[in-house]
Amino acid sequence: MTTKKSLNESLKKLETIVRWFDDQEAVDVEQGLQKVKEGALLIQESKIRLKEIENEFITVKKELEKEE
């Protein structure tokens, strides 16, 4: 759950950074560098999460069966 949230948040933060660059008439290089650093970190984290990993498949026992 934490991973998912962080991936969603990472993508949202990245979108914010993209918008920031798009909205700037003239990008301040210092601020831009900070954004790039932040973005690079988020991209790295997101890539790790998006790497192909096996799904976890669990057959659940219904509560009714548990009651038996």
Next chain:
Amino acid sequence: MKMTLQDVLRQWRDNQARMEGVEGFRVLPNATLFSLAEKKPQTKNDLLSIKGIKEGKCRKYGAALLRIIEEQTIEKETGEEFFQEGAEKSSRGESDILSVGQFLDGVNAELSGMAARIRGEVSSVDERERVVYFTLKDEEGTLSCLIFQYQYRISGVMLKIGDEVIVEGVPEVYKPNGRLSLRVGVIELCGEGALQKAYDALKLKLEQEGVFSPERKRLLPELPQRIALITSEQGAAIGDFTTNLGRHGLTVHFCPTSVEGKRATVEIIEAIRFFQRQKESYDILVLVRGGGSLESLQAFNNEMLVREIASSKIPTLLGVGHEKDITLAALAADTMVSTPTAAARTLSFSWEKASGLLRQMEQHIFQAYEKAFLVTKYRLRQYAQNLSEQLDVYIKVQSGFRERLFLCFSKIEYALREQRQKSIFFQETLLRRFAVALETIGQSCKHTEEALHRYDPKRALRLGYSLIKKEGQLVRSVRAVRAGDMLSVRLADGRLDSQVLNVYNEEAETETL
């Protein structure tokens, strides 16, 4: 491989439950099956000593259970012996005669093992508060049936006279009137025409209620991580789904259910409710099944199931194949696709999209920064060039200014030098003139001193002249004195008082002389 006694008992229990249209544990719980397999009861009393089996269940299932145990064990008393007990006793004497009730209990116990699937035409329907009574008939006979309301609702069939149906149930004699009825657990409409009619009617009803309305649909969550999956353990659907889900580190909680037949409705509803109770734990509820005819997909056109899906707190994705009409369950879902494969790809797509989006954003951010960097670099270069040009101009201006300043300083220096020379000249002139003036003044003073010396009255006195005063007044003429006057005579070395004896006028003396 030979099944164990417990497995055989479980199989019998599941089959019985299916026939009765109830959950397995309502027939016999697993713990009771375990005790039966362990203790292997051989008589009615043995059965009653098992936890979970009381008089009612013993009457209902005792014979069947003892028969199974007998078949599965060696050198055991048979269940038939137990039920033949009465007959044997009757041969022993009048005291062993059964009451009607006892006899009917025995009959019902035997009948409980005769669960059947029966096809017939509905010839009467009497819907009561808790039970629906109806009659099935065909050319050969008539069968009274009853079904409890909760099972009737789950069946999704609205019985009408003339409908052709298939029912599953267990025969039973109702002791108060001795009437044989089929206690039905499952009703299915029979024939495509009837199913289509029921489908169309329910679809119209639910449409009018807004169950399928687009406004009710929720967007599927982005990047679903925790998936609640409902489908059959057997069949191609589960394989298609897992194969096409991709490898995204998802957690799939799979609740296996039947997906065909009337039992499917109950199981799917139970599974949905099970996941709803833990709704915070799931991002999406997926229900999939392969394609099929309208008849085989009846469970997905069941009103209760459709409403269960429509009211799901977890966003729903249905991938149920179909031949002609989309299942009503699919219409009620937030998102529907036509196959289990498509359902898996829908989930996977979100993750693949995220990968693509991430690549795009990565490219965008770095390109944007590179562009900004180049722009800034270009600007800086321009600023530097401008600054350099400005510096050149400044240096030129400064150079001119310096030259002018030097010129000015030279002029000032020259002027100062000239002034200094003038000053020196003036100083020398002044000193010279002053010396001359002093000399002149000195000469003048000397002359004056000499003049003063010459004109000093004392010098005249010393030469023999005297000053005469009369009564303090200088006497300048003889006319100012008279004989007898007292005069004061000043001489160079003193003063003397005298008295005029005679006065002689110079003119007169001259005359006299």
